[in-house]
Amino acid sequence: QVQLVESGGRLVQAGGSLRFSCTASGSTLSINPMAWHRQATGKQREKVAVLTSGGTTNYAESVKDRYTISRDNAKNTVYLQMNSLKPEDTAVYYCRDIRNGVWGPGTQVTVSS
16 A cells, blocks of 8 residues: 655744755655645645656746755655745645545645744
Protein backbone atom coordinates (compact mmCIF):
# COMPACT_ATOMS: atom_id res chain seq x y z
CA GLN A 1 0.00 0.00 0.00
CA VAL A 2 1.32 3.44 -0.92
CA GLN A 3 2.09 5.58 2.10
CA LEU A 4 3.56 9.06 2.44
CA VAL A 5 5.06 10.49 5.61
CA GLU A 6 5.95 14.16 6.02
CA SER A 7 8.41 15.57 8.50
CA GLY A 8 9.99 18.91 9.30
CA GLY A 9 7.14 20.98 10.68
CA ARG A 10 7.78 23.21 13.68
CA LEU A 11 7.36 26.66 15.14
CA VAL A 12 9.49 29.25 13.36
CA GLN A 13 9.80 33.02 13.46
CA ALA A 14 8.74 35.17 10.54
CA GLY A 15 11.56 35.45 8.05
CA GLY A 16 12.91 32.04 8.92
CA SER A 17 13.18 28.89 6.85
CA LEU A 18 12.00 25.30 7.00
CA ARG A 19 12.40 22.21 4.89
CA PHE A 20 9.70 19.58 4.79
CA SER A 21 10.41 16.04 3.68
CA CYS A 22 7.97 13.56 2.18
CA THR A 23 9.16 9.97 2.09
CA ALA A 24 7.22 7.26 0.31
CA SER A 25 6.80 3.54 0.72
CA GLY A 26 5.14 1.43 -1.92
CA SER A 27 5.71 4.01 -4.65
CA THR A 28 8.62 5.34 -6.66
CA LEU A 29 8.29 9.09 -6.41
CA SER A 30 10.80 9.76 -9.16
CA ILE A 31 8.26 8.70 -11.78
CA ASN A 32 5.28 10.43 -10.22
CA PRO A 33 4.10 14.01 -10.27
CA MET A 34 4.15 15.25 -6.69
CA ALA A 35 2.71 18.23 -4.90
CA TRP A 36 2.60 20.04 -1.61
CA HIS A 37 -0.66 21.44 -0.32
CA ARG A 38 -1.49 23.37 2.81
CA GLN A 39 -4.58 23.95 4.87
CA ALA A 40 -4.95 26.64 7.48
CA THR A 41 -7.52 26.31 10.23
CA GLY A 42 -10.99 27.08 8.89
CA LYS A 43 -9.81 27.39 5.30
CA GLN A 44 -9.81 25.20 2.23
CA ARG A 45 -6.79 23.16 1.32
CA GLU A 46 -4.72 24.85 -1.35
CA LYS A 47 -2.00 23.58 -3.65
CA VAL A 48 1.24 25.46 -3.19
CA ALA A 49 3.82 23.55 -5.24
CA VAL A 50 3.90 20.87 -7.95
CA LEU A 51 6.82 18.88 -9.30
CA THR A 52 6.51 16.61 -12.32
CA SER A 53 8.68 13.59 -12.98
CA GLY A 54 10.34 15.66 -15.70
CA GLY A 55 11.33 18.38 -13.26
CA THR A 56 8.79 21.05 -14.14
CA THR A 57 7.65 23.08 -11.14
CA ASN A 58 4.65 25.26 -10.47
CA TYR A 59 3.91 27.41 -7.45
CA ALA A 60 1.00 29.28 -6.03
CA GLU A 61 1.42 33.02 -6.37
CA SER A 62 1.47 33.41 -2.61
CA VAL A 63 4.61 31.27 -2.26
CA LYS A 64 6.37 31.86 -5.57
CA ASP A 65 10.04 32.82 -5.14
CA ARG A 66 9.96 31.69 -1.50
CA TYR A 67 9.19 27.95 -1.78
CA THR A 68 11.08 25.33 -3.74
CA ILE A 69 9.89 21.79 -4.38
CA SER A 70 12.51 19.18 -5.23
CA ARG A 71 13.18 15.47 -4.99
CA ASP A 72 15.98 13.08 -4.15
CA ASN A 73 15.36 9.95 -6.17
CA ALA A 74 17.93 7.88 -4.27
CA LYS A 75 16.07 8.56 -1.03
CA ASN A 76 12.60 8.33 -2.59
CA THR A 77 11.88 11.67 -0.97
CA VAL A 78 10.32 14.95 -2.04
CA TYR A 79 11.19 18.19 -0.28
CA LEU A 80 9.63 21.57 0.20
CA GLN A 81 12.12 24.29 1.05
CA MET A 82 10.38 27.33 2.52
CA ASN A 83 12.21 30.62 2.94
CA SER A 84 11.17 34.06 4.14
CA LEU A 85 8.27 32.57 6.02
CA LYS A 86 5.29 34.74 6.88
CA PRO A 87 2.59 34.30 9.52
CA GLU A 88 0.12 33.56 6.73
CA ASP A 89 2.18 30.47 5.86
CA THR A 90 0.93 28.91 9.10
CA ALA A 91 -0.90 25.73 8.14
CA VAL A 92 -0.76 21.97 8.01
CA TYR A 93 1.25 20.98 4.97
CA TYR A 94 0.45 17.79 3.07
CA CYS A 95 2.46 15.83 0.58
CA ARG A 96 0.49 14.55 -2.42
CA ASP A 97 1.29 11.69 -4.74
CA ILE A 98 -0.75 12.85 -7.70
CA ARG A 99 -0.42 9.69 -9.77
CA ASN A 100 -1.63 7.44 -6.97
CA GLY A 101 -4.02 9.93 -5.40
CA VAL A 102 -2.47 9.59 -1.95
CA TRP A 103 -2.09 12.17 0.80
CA GLY A 104 0.44 12.21 3.57
CA PRO A 105 -0.88 12.74 7.11
CA GLY A 106 0.39 16.32 7.22
CA THR A 107 2.95 18.28 9.18
CA GLN A 108 2.32 21.53 11.03
CA VAL A 109 4.18 24.77 10.57
CA THR A 110 3.46 27.78 12.75
CA VAL A 111 5.10 31.08 11.83
CA SER A 112 5.18 33.62 14.62
CA SER A 113 5.43 37.37 14.13
